[in-house]
Amino acid sequence: MPKSKALVLFDRIERVILSVRGERVILDADLAALYGVTTKRLNEQVRRNRDRFPPDFAFRLSWEETRASRSQFATLKRGRNIKFRPYVFTEHGAIMAANVLNSKRAVTVSVLVVRAFVRLRGMLAANKELAGRLDELERKVAGHDGDIRALVEAIRQLMAPPPEPARKRIGFHS
DSSP states (O other): OOHHHHHHHHHHHHHHEEEETTEEEEEHHHHHHHHTSOHHHHHHHHHHTGGGOOTTTEEEOOHHHHHHHSOTTOOOOTTOOOOSOOEEEOHHHHHHHHHHHTOHHHHHHHHHHHHHHHHHHHHHHHHHHHHHHHHHHHHHHHHHHHHHHHHHHHHHHHHSOOOOOOOOOOSOOO
């Protein structure tokens, strides 16, 4: 596959990866399009090879999740209503789907799918690390606010001119 085509496909793959039930997944229609087969053919192979797709590899969306996954701007063509709940595939499920489809394109694209999942996992880890560091910094700064105020007040007292010494009155005091 040419490098420029692979980069375009890689970007497309990253855009279709969703988060469902705390898992990073790809919808069956998106995966079928990437592998160059129809959704019907992909789902047929999943049903025929059910033992290769445990629940952590592929699962069906609930009707609520199905409605939420559809774009609100997309309109279905006449007769194209959703009749079946779609399957979603995790990283391992996408690899297994390439194996059961057994096409050259599916094998080639599955490598890009895995790389997209790995890249997203790395980005998430980097974001979590950054968020942790920001929280730590915020805790440190919050504790120093009082110290900084006290320091500023001490500096202001030092900058103020010293009070004039009380003059002794000259003369006789009783």
